[in-house]
Amino acid sequence: MLIIGPPGSGKGTQSERISERLGVAAISTGDIFRANVKGGTPLGLEAKKYIDNGDFVPDSVTNKMVRDRLLQDDATSGFLLDGYPRTTCQVDELDDILASGDQVLSVVLQLTADDEELVSRLLHRAKETGRSDDNEAVIRHRLDLYHGQTEAVVAKYAERGILAQVDGLGAIDDVTDRVMRSLEQPVKASAVSGR
Numbered sequence: 001m002l003i004i005g006p007p008g009s010g011k012g013t014q015s016e017r018i019s020e021r022l023g024v025a026a027i028s029t030g031d032i033f034r035a036n037v038k039g040g041t042p043l044g045l046e047a048k049k050y051i052d053n054g055d056f057v058p059d060s061v062t063n064k065m066v067r068d069r070l071l072q073d074d075a076t077s078g079f080l081l082d083g084y085p086r087t088t089c090q091v092d093e094l095d096d097i098l099a100s101g102d103q104v105l106s107v108v109l110q111l112t113a114d115d116e117e118l119v120s121r122l123l124h125r126a127k128e129t130g131r132s133d134d135n136e137a138v139i140r141h142r143l144d145l146y147h148g149q150t151e152a153v154v155a156k157y158a159e160r161g162i163l164a165q166v167d168g169l170g171a172i173d174d175v176t177d178r179v180m181r182s183l184e185q186p187v188k189a190s191a192v193s194g195r
């Protein structure tokens with residue numbers, strides 16, 4: 001399954017919880033990039049300039065990284081992918097990766113929240129964790145990219161009938177409960193008939 005949402009919507013927090021409950025690996029492209037930046041790897045050095053500006057890392061780099069990660073043993077029996085795909089080109093790439101591994105997407109979970117709430121959450125997080133891309137100008141740019149590019153990704157999955165939308169506002173536990181309840185709905189059945 002995928003989890004998609006604007007920056008600050010709580011994707012990382014909810015992914016950890018969902019993956020534990022479902023017993024599948026949680027894979028976050030943002031976390032992989034940040035680990036590489038921290039480790040000073042060639043991938044990290046390449047990605048850092050984009051991340052710090054709030055831009056997408058080029059598809060050529062991101063696609064390869066995701067393909068390699070999804071081929072690892074812990075992902076072959078299911079995974080929860082957070083942060084990918086963010087562009088329609090990445091949707092095509094993921095379709096290809098899944099087809100080559102005989103895998104299908106069960107559900108795409110979208111966490112929703114209002115922009116001003118997101119900016120305020122991220123500015124608050126900036127004081128605590130100091131992520132290099134959590135300053136107001138970069139946050140607003142990341143939000144613009146989400147609206148300009150990633151919402152088209154969400155629309156594609158809605159057309160396929162596999163989209164589940166959950167309100168990301170409120171207490172963390174409440175959001176998790178909403179997510180788990182929405183996953184109990186027969187999203188997959190409608191996906192098959194919706195194709």
Ligand code: ADP
Pocket residue numbers: 005006007008029030031033050051052054055056057058062082083084085086090133142
């Ligand atoms: P957020 O959703 O809060 O912006 P993430 O931790 O998911 O943060 O991602 C951080 C950064 O990593 C992004 O701003 C982008 O630079 C890069 N990144 C993550 N996933 C992708 C992707 N699928 N395509 C391109 N760049 C990505």
